[in-house]
Amino acid sequence: MPIASTADALTRLETLIAGLLFISEADSPLRVERLAEASARAAVLASGKPTEAPVSEISVDAFLARAVEDLPYHSPTDRVVVARYRALRDFLSDELAQTRVFRVGEIDVDIYAIGQTADGDWVGVATQVIET
Helix, strand or coil: CCCCCHHHHHHHHHHHHCCCEECCCCCEECEEEEECCCCHHHHHHHHCCCCCCCEEEECHHHHHCCCCCCCCCCCHHHHHHHHHHHHHHHHHHHCCEEEEEEEECCCEEEEEEEEECCCCCEEEEEEEEECC
16 A cells, blocks of 8 residues: 655655666666556656557566665765665655556666555656666
8 A cells, every 4th residue: 555645755756866876878867757657658658759669567676676786895975875776666665556667668768667656646766778
């Protein structure tokens, strides 16, 4: 059962992602998203990619796996960033219901991690990754 209201979720997400970059071949910022529904079609429409763009679904853990991993060479600053990504993962998993992560496209991939609020709205974060 979702805990966060839409207004609270949007505020919390803005705070959680402020200044974070999602690391891939291009370091892209995260942004807060609100979609009409949690579907592959909604993710494609939000991405602006052609309707035939490939879409896959992954888990929140798979989406954030590299970002939440502690590595021996991490500096204190790196550890703070990892903790922030863990807080984001926990929020998406624990405070929203039916959280889903859609990957839209190939090579230049748009990612939408969204869940349902207590008010029934679909909110979350989105970013872009480059995978060659």
